[in-house]
Amino acid sequence: MGGSESTSQTKKSSAEFDKSWRETPWDNKELLEKNLRELKLSDSKVKYIRILLAGEVGAGKSSFINSVNSAFQRRITTEALADSVSGTSFTRTYRTYYIRNGQSLLPFVFNDIMGLESGESNGAHQEDIAKALEGLLKEGHNFNPTDSGKNDDCKSETSLEDLTYCLVYVIAADKVSMMDDDVFRKMRYIRQKASSLEIPQAVIMTRVDEACPLVGKNLQKIYTSKKIKEKMQECSNSVGVPMSHIFPVKNYHEEIDTQNDMDVLILRALTQIVQIADDLLNRRKSDSEKC
Numbered sequence: 545m546g547g548s549e550s551t552s553q554t555k556k557s558s559a560e561f562d563k564s565w566r567e568t569p570w571d572n573k574e575l576l577e578k579n580l581r582e583l584k585l586s587d588s589k590v591k592y593i594r595i596l597l598a599g600e601v602g603a604g605k606s607s608f609i610n611s612v613n614s615a616f617q618r619r620i621t622t623e624a625l626a627d628s629v630s631g632t633s634f635t636r637t638y639r640t641y642y643i644r645n646g647q648s649l650l651p652f653v654f655n656d657i658m659g660l661e662s663g664e665s666n667g668a669h670q671e672d673i674a675k676a677l678e679g680l681l682k683e684g685h686n687f688n689p690t691d692s693g694k695n696d697d698c699k700s701e702t703s704l705e706d707l708t709y710c711l712v713y714v715i716a717a718d719k720v721s722m723m724d725d726d727v728f729r730k731m732r733y734i735r736q737k738a739s740s741l742e743i744p745q746a747v748i749m750t751r752v753d754e755a756c757p758l759v760g761k762n763l764q765k766i767y768t769s770k771k772i773k774e775k776m777q778e779c780s781n782s783v784g785v786p787m788s789h790i791f792p793v794k795n796y797h798e799e800i801d802t803q804n805d806m807d808v809l810i811l812r813a814l815t816q817i818v819q820i821a822d823d824l825l826n827r828r829k830s831d832s833e834k835c
């Protein structure tokens with residue numbers, strides 16, 4: 545064996561696993577997309593299930609919604625505005641994002657809320673997020689931390705579509721180690737609230753290209769990169785969500801065309817999240833039938 549070959553093998557063994565530890569259908573984007581386009585919810589009375597995205601300022605919440613939309617429209621879309629300089633939260637109002645499927649809409653929607661920041665009077669107020677989980681927050685609610693909880697921004701009645709069916713924490717892989725204790729404290733509060741409402745939770749881990757140069761060059765190395773697994777474990781420990789519910793993605797941020805590997809990770813993550821959300825819809829349906 546030549547010297548350079550053995551050096552490259554040693555390098556590989558230190559940064560990469562020999563085999564991918566999670567199977568990924570890189571050649572099957574069309575099937576992932578088709579299954580989502582044809583998805584039928586387990587309760588036909590419900591038009592769509594709501595997925596709530598929460599996370600630190602600049603974690604990539606708006607970019608994830610744009611990325612999902614781009615994957616379905618097969619072109620880059622930027623409806624949920626994303627900020628290029630993350631300081632304070634760019635998203636300030638509570639808004640529902642629908643994904644178009646030809647002439648109709650897909651049966652899942654997203655809400656992107658203002659980012660969590662450290663300090664009581666900064667970022668989205670945890671009480672507002674708790675209200676969003678219960679489906680009580682009105683469309684267009686302004687997340688101004690100083691006047692949060694205004695009752696005129698709350699609904700007195702909710703429909704099945706207003707409820708949240710999955711809470712997704714969006715965490716940037718390259719920033720998870722530096723996340724502020726205050727942000728974790730806010731997340732824990734939201735987590736407790738979600739658990740008391742039996743709302744399932746998942747993590748979208750963004751910016752994998754920034755966290756691991758190997759993955760930055762080739763996204764198919766996502767599940768062979770030791771660094772990415774380490775970051776996923778960090779997310780799992782920090783927010784208390786099991787590894788099986790942590791989905792690493794690379795969001796569209798500088799691309800001008802959609803790309804197969806990015807779409808596969810995004811659609812795969814979405815498939816799992818929608819399934820988790822639909823399980824709750826099914827449980828709620830069975831419970832209401834028992835009453």
Ligand SMILES: Nc1nc2c(ncn2[C@@H]2O[C@H](COP(=O)(O)OP(=O)(O)OP(=O)(O)O)[C@@H](O)[C@H]2O)c(=O)[nH]1
Binds near residue numbers: 606625714797
């Ligand atoms: N390299 C890279 N950059 C990303 C990725 N996802 C998001 N970004 C960038 O990160 C920055 C913040 O993204 P946003 O989507 O605005 O974050 P947000 O969570 O909505 O932030 P707030 O609305 O301010 O709370 C933007 O400059 C994005 O382009 C990713 O996967 N990789």
Ligand SMILES: [Mg+2]
Binds near residue numbers: 606607627634
């Ligand atoms: Mg945003």
